[in-house]
Amino acid sequence: MRPLRLLSSLLKRLGYGLALMLGVTLLSFTLMVQFGPDKTFELLGKNPTGEQIAEVRRELGYDRPFIVRYGAWLGSLVRGDLGASDTTGEAVAPLLARALPVTLALVLPGYLVGNLFGLLLGMLAAWHRGGAWDRLVLGGSVAGLSLSFLVIIILLQILLSTPYGLDLFPTRGWRVTDLSSYLHYVTVPTLALIGVTLGYNTRFYRAIVLEELGREHIRTARAFGATGREVLFVHVLRNGLVPIVTRLLYSIPLVVVSGSLLLETYFGIPGVGKITFDAMTSGDQPVLLAVVTLTAVGFVAVQVLADTACRMADPRMAQS
Amino acid sequence: MNPAASAPALRTREARVGLALLAVLGLASLAVALGWLAQGWDQAIDDQWSGPSLAHWFGTNRLGQDVFDRALVGLLTAFSVGGIVTVGAITLGALLGGLAGWHSGSAVDEALQYLMGVIDSIPIYLLAVALAFSLGGGESAIILAMVLSFWTATARLVRAEVARLREREFILAARAIGLPAWAILGRHLLPNTVHILLVQATLTFVAAIKTEVILSFLGIGAQDGVSWGLMLAESTQDVLAGHFGNFLAASLLLFLLLLGLNLVADALQDAFDLREPAR
Numbered sequence: 001m002r003p004l005r006l007l008s009s010l011l012k013r014l015g016y017g018l019a020l021m022l023g024v025t026l027l028s029f030t031l032m033v034q035f036g037p038d039k040t041f042e043l044l045g046k047n048p049t050g051e052q053i054a055e056v057r058r059e060l061g062y063d064r065p066f067i068v069r070y071g072a073w074l075g076s077l078v079r080g081d082l083g084a085s086d087t088t089g090e091a092v093a094p095l096l097a098r099a100l101p102v103t104l105a106l107v108l109p110g111y112l113v114g115n116l117f118g119l120l121l122g123m124l125a126a127w128h129r130g131g132a133w134d135r136l137v138l139g140g141s142v143a144g145l146s147l148s149f150l151v152i153i154i155l156l157q158i159l160l161s162t163p164y165g166l167d168l169f170p171t172r173g174w175r176v177t178d179l180s181s182y183l184h185y186v187t188v189p190t191l192a193l194i195g196v197t198l199g200y201n202t203r204f205y206r207a208i209v210l211e212e213l214g215r216e217h218i219r220t221a222r223a224f225g226a227t228g229r230e231v232l233f234v235h236v237l238r239n240g241l242v243p244i245v246t247r248l249l250y251s252i253p254l255v256v257v258s259g260s261l262l263l264e265t266y267f268g269i270p271g272v273g274k275i276t277f278d279a280m281t282s283g284d285q286p287v288l289l290a291v292v293t294l295t296a297v298g299f300v301a302v303q304v305l306a307d308t309a310c311r312m313a314d315p316r317m318a319q320s
Numbered sequence: 321m322n323p324a325a326s327a328p329a330l331r332t333r334e335a336r337v338g339l340a341l342l343a344v345l346g347l348a349s350l351a352v353a354l355g356w357l358a359q360g361w362d363q364a365i366d367d368q369w370s371g372p373s374l375a376h377w378f379g380t381n382r383l384g385q386d387v388f389d390r391a392l393v394g395l396l397t398a399f400s401v402g403g404i405v406t407v408g409a410i411t412l413g414a415l416l417g418g419l420a421g422w423h424s425g426s427a428v429d430e431a432l433q434y435l436m437g438v439i440d441s442i443p444i445y446l447l448a449v450a451l452a453f454s455l456g457g458g459e460s461a462i463i464l465a466m467v468l469s470f471w472t473a474t475a476r477l478v479r480a481e482v483a484r485l486r487e488r489e490f491i492l493a494a495r496a497i498g499l500p501a502w503a504i505l506g507r508h509l510l511p512n513t514v515h516i517l518l519v520q521a522t523l524t525f526v527a528a529i530k531t532e533v534i535l536s537f538l539g540i541g542a543q544d545g546v547s548w549g550l551m552l553a554e555s556t557q558d559v560l561a562g563h564f565g566n567f568l569a570a571s572l573l574l575f576l577l578l579l580g581l582n583l584v585a586d587a588l589q590d591a592f593d594l595r596e597p598a599r
Contacts, residue, residue: 154556296443
C-alpha cells in the first residue's frame with residue numbers, strides 16, 4: 001500500500017510542478033511580450049508605408065490573438081528553440097549554454113563554502129546556547145544581515161584589489177585559463193558571496209541544530225556516551241538533513257541568480273547575469289524572456305526534485 | 321495576540337538600540353522631506369573631491385556636491401520606497417492571505433496558493449528586470465516588482481493563521497450568533513494576525529531597501545534624484561582613485577538603517593515566538 005501512495009503523491013507533485021511551470025511561462029510571456037515594448041518601428045526604415053508596417057507586424061505575430069502567439073512560443077520553448085538575440089542575431093540557446101558554466105564556476109564555491117561556514121557557526125552557537133559564543137555569533141549575524149551585498153563587494157574590493165588595501169586581486173575581468181588564474185579571479189566574488197549569505201545561513205543552521213538538540217534521540221545518544229562531535233555531526237546532521245537539503249535547493253535562485261546578476265555586472269564576468277544585464281540595457285527581448293522563463297522553470301524543477309527526494313527519504317512526508 | 325504585548329519585547333537593550341536608530345534616522349528623513357536639511361544636495365558648492373571637513377563631513381563628490389547631504393536625501397528615498405513597498409505588500413498579503421485562509425480548502429484557496437507558487441518561482445531581480453523592460457524602467461517599475469514579489473510571504477503566514485483561527489471556538493461562536501464574515505474578519509481575525517503583520521512589515525522593509533539599492537545600482541531603479549544605489553555606483557569609480565566619501569556615507573547610513581530594522585524585527589519575532597527559518 002505504501003509504495004503506491006508514495007507514487008501517487010509523487011505524481012500529484014509532478015502534475016502541480018508542471019502546472020506551476022505553465023503559469024510561470026504565461027506570466028513571463030504576458031509581462032514581457034504582451035505588455036512589452038512594440039518592436040514594429042525598430043525593425044522599419046524611415047517613412048514606412050502602410051503595407052510595410054502590416055508586413056512587419058505580421059512577422060512579429062502582432063496580428064494574431066494572444067493565445068495563438070503564446071502557444072507558438074511555448075511550442076518552440078519545449079523544442080528548445082529560444083529564438084535569436086535582437087542585438088547580435090545570435091541564437092539564444094547556445095549563448096546561454098556558453099555562459100552557464102562561467103556562472104556556475106563563479107557562484108558555486110561561495111555558495112558551498114557559505115553554507116558550510118554557516119553550518120559550523122550555527123553548530124557553535126547552538127551548542128553554547130545563551131553563552132558567549134552564541135551571543136557573539138548572533139550579534140555578528142545581525143550585523144551581517146544589515147550589510148548590503150553591494151557594500152560588501154566594494155569593501156572587499158578596496159581591501160583586496162586596490163593600492164589602499166592589499167592589492168592582491170584584479171578589480172574586474174575573467175581571463176580564466178587554469179587553476180591559478182581561476183583562483184585569481186574568483187576569490188573576491190566568492191568572499192563577497194560568503195559575506196552576504198553568512199548571516200542568513202548561520203541563523204538558519206543554528207535554528208535547525210537547536211531544534212534537533214532538543215529532541216529525545218539526542219538525549220538517548222548522549223546517555224549511551226556519544227561525544228559532542230558525534231552528536232553534532234552524526235545525530236543532528238542526519239536528522240536535520242531534510243530541512244537542510246530543502247534550503248540548499250530553495251536558496252539556489254536567490255544566490256545563483258541574484259548573485260550572478262550583481263557579481264558579473266560588477267566584475268565584468270561573461271556569465272548569465274552579465275548577459276541578462278546587457279540584454280536589459282539594450283532592450284533585447286528574446287534574451288530576457290529566455291532567462292526569466294528558464295530560471296523560473298528550472299526553479300520549479302528543483303522544487304519538485306527536492307520534494308521527491310524528501311518524500312523518499314522520509315516516508316512520513318509521503319502522507320501529506 | 322494583542323499588539324500591546326510587543327511593548328515588553330521592545331524593552332531589551334538590542335530593541336532599544338534599534339528603535340533609537342530608527343527614530344534618529346526617521347527624524348532626519350522627515351527633516352529632509354520638510355526642507356530643513358540637505359537642501360543643497362544638487363548644487364555644486366565646493367571644489368570637487370574636497371576631503372572631509374566640518375562643512376562637508378564626508379567631503380564632496382566629482383561634481384563638488386556635498387556627499388553627506390546626498391546620503392541624507394538617499395535616506396528619504398530609502399524610507400519612501402521601503403514604506404510604499406511595505407504598505408503595499410503587507411496590505412495585499414493580509415487581504416489575499418486572509419481570503420485564502422477563510423476559504424481554506426476551497427477553489428479560491430487553491431487558486432491563490434497556485435498564484436503564490438508561480439510568483440515565488442520568479443526571483444525578485446528577474447521580475448524587476450522583466451517589469452522594468454515592459455514599463456520602461458524607473459522607480460515605479462521596481463516598486464511594483466517588489467510589491468508583486470514580496471506579498472506572498474505575508475500571505476502564506478496570514479493564510480495559515482486565519483485557517484487555524486477559523487476553527488477556534490470564539491470564531492465559531494461569532495458565526496453562530498450570525499455575525500457577517502466581514503465583521504468577523506475585521507473584529508476577530510485581523511487583530512489576531514497583527515503580530516504577523518508587524519514582523520513581516522519590518523522584514524519587508526529590510527528586503528525592499530536592500531533590493532532598491534541593488535536595482536538602482538544596476539540602473540533599473542531611480543535614474544534621477546538620489547539613491548544610495550546610485551551613490552555606490554558612483555563610488556566604484558571613486559574608490560579606485562582613492563575617494564571614499566560616497567562609499568562611506570552611503571554604506572554607513574544604509575547599515576545603520578538596516579541594523580535598526582533588523583534589531584526591531586528580532587525583538588518582535590522573539591516576543592511573538594514567530595522565529596521562522598530565515599530566508
